Amino acid sequence: MSGHRVSWAIAGLGKIAHRFAEDLTKHVANGYLYAVASRSEKRSQMFAEHHDAEKAYASYQDLANDPNVDAVYIATIHPFHYDMAKLFLSAGKHVLVEKPAFTTVKDWDEMQNLASEKEVLLIEAMKSVAFPAYQSLRQFIRQNHIEITSIEAAFGNWHEFDTKQQIFNPDLCGGATLDVGVYPLWLYVDICHLTGSDVFPPKVNYWQDNPESEVDETIEFSFKQGIKGNIKASITQNLERSAIILGPDIKIIIHEKWWNPIKIDVFYKGEHRVISPAITGGGFEHEATHISELIINNEISSPLITAKTSRKVIDIMEQTLRSQGLGKLLARAD
Ligand SMILES: NC(=O)c1ccc[n+]([C@@H]2O[C@H](COP(=O)([O-])OP(=O)(O)OC[C@H]3O[C@@H](n4cnc5c(N)ncnc54)[C@H](OP(=O)(O)O)[C@@H]3O)[C@@H](O)[C@H]2O)c1
Structure with missing residues (x-):
């Protein structure tokens, strides 16, 4: 072709x-x-x-x-x-x-x-993973054999409670984990895979701000082993829009909205570099x-948006929802 x-x-x-x-x-x-x-x-x-x-x-x-x-x-x-x-x-x-x-x-x-x-x-x-700024960051981490010890990332926006909306509808796979949790989980798992760190099961807490809700409206994943991870998602709260990645020699800030990574600050061994390649479209x-x-x-496969990371993220989301008694959110519609 x-x-x-x-x-x-x-x-x-x-x-x-x-x-x-x-x-x-x-x-x-x-x-x-x-x-x-x-x-x-x-x-x-x-x-x-x-x-x-x-x-x-x-x-x-x-x-x-x-x-x-x-x-x-x-x-x-x-x-x-x-x-x-x-x-x-x-x-x-x-x-x-x-x-x-x-x-x-x-x-x-x-x-x-x-x-x-x-x-x-x-x-x-x-789409976040395919942005040029994120690709450059990945390359920098890989080429310099950077050790990463913690990742903090969230994706949350307030929405009015309405079960006619898919995100609040338990019969249409609603909830924060599946709708937006997938983004910061992807970031966490992708960096783990990139740096050769194992991904261990997280501790999970979730909240329902609306008493009638049947979905996870806000959820927190705490990864305590391997790379520490504080990963949050919400469909009822506005959450922090910058992601922070730390290591013994490095501080990385992916600026808001981190899931559309356009500007990344990297502080590494006393030097500061800004990754912000020009982009023309909407992402x-x-x-x-x-x-x-x-x-x-x-x-036959993508080295960037990897099948291995997709599979691991789906695994974490599935295990989480099942363990929290929210397994019904995983059912696909007939
Ligand atoms: N990458 C991103 O930045 C991003 C952002 C937001 C959402 N998403 C994802 O994109 C997907 C679509 O989101 P969206 O906001 O575009 O959704 P949407 O506008 O609500 O619906 C998209 C399409 O899904 C079908 N659909 C919706 N409700 C249905 C129902 N009850 N029964 C059967 N088909 C139905 C319809 O297809 P027809 O046209 O055939 O009727 C509809 O046009 C989701 O998986 C979402 O997680 C991605």
């Missing part, structure tokens, strides 16, 4: 799909938006018109049947990720699936096996460019 541009499709045309389409169409050189699909014909047509996509499908199956689609970005809410991934992987499409990719390790393994069988990519859309262009490049080069 060398020299070609990857033909992308988007399945599930909600809020995040618009942001991805905006960056794909304006800021990605090696891929383009070819098709979109929604359960709603009207939504599909309007979306295709707005983002200038050639095909507008009113069924996901029709999209899967289109031989001109190379890669599908799954942008539905997470209870539907499994069925969608199965459909598109079975059709031989590369898949970029929004976070959290799946809610159980069993689903992750099954879909990874399917992707391997079909010789296509299955990657979780953890989705990095993952779309990276995955397009993998596809063009016939790669």
Whole structure:
């Protein structure tokens, strides 16, 4: 496929799909938006018109049947990720699936096996990791064999309690862990994997600010062994937006919003450097460019958004929710 541009499709045309389409169409050189699909014909047509996509499908199956689609970005809410991934992987499409990719390790393994069988990519859309600033930080840590001893990161925003919203709905995999906890857990596990540290099970506390709530609204993961980790997530509280990573010789501050890493301060052995490469889009262009490049080069995995880290994060989330009596939040919708 060398020299070609990857033909992308988007399945599930909600809020995040618009942001991805905006960056794909304006800021990605090696891929383009070819098709979109929604359960709603009207939504599909309007979306295709707005983002200038050639095909507008009113069924996901029709999209899967289109031989001109190379890669599908799954942008539905997470209870539907499994069925969608199965459909598109079975059709031989590369898949970029929004976070959290799946809610159980069993689903992750099954879909990874399917992707391997079909010789296509299955990657979780953890966009933070693909930002150039974060890539530079990773490179700096690896090249200098930096020892990391603690990580503090949170992701929390206040939302009015409303069970019609997916995040508060226990039947649609709601709750802070799955919605936003996935981001700081990813950061923690990624740095552990990068530095060769084992990931041990965290101690967990969770809170429900609204008495009628059936989901984890605020949650704290305390990693006491290996790299110390103070990881928090909330759908009912505004939390700190900078992440802090420490080691014996180093202090790293990923400035707000740390999950869109644009500016990183590194204080290392008495020197201060600022990592802030120029970026042009809204943040989705990095993952779309990276995955397009993998596809063009016939790669079968990403060295950046790794399957190993996705699997470990899903494992932590699943074990946590089960141990806190919140296992029902893991059930995917039929
Ligand atoms: N990477 C990021 O920065 C980021 C940010 C926010 C969210 N996300 C993730 O992106 C995914 C989508 O989030 P979103 O905020 O875009 O969601 P959304 O706008 O509420 O919904 C996205 C799509 O999911 C499908 N859907 C929604 N509710 C459904 C239901 N009850 N039954 C069946 N299908 C339903 C619809 O697809 P149709 O068009 O086919 O009807 C809808 O257009 C989630 O997994 C979320 O965690 C990622």
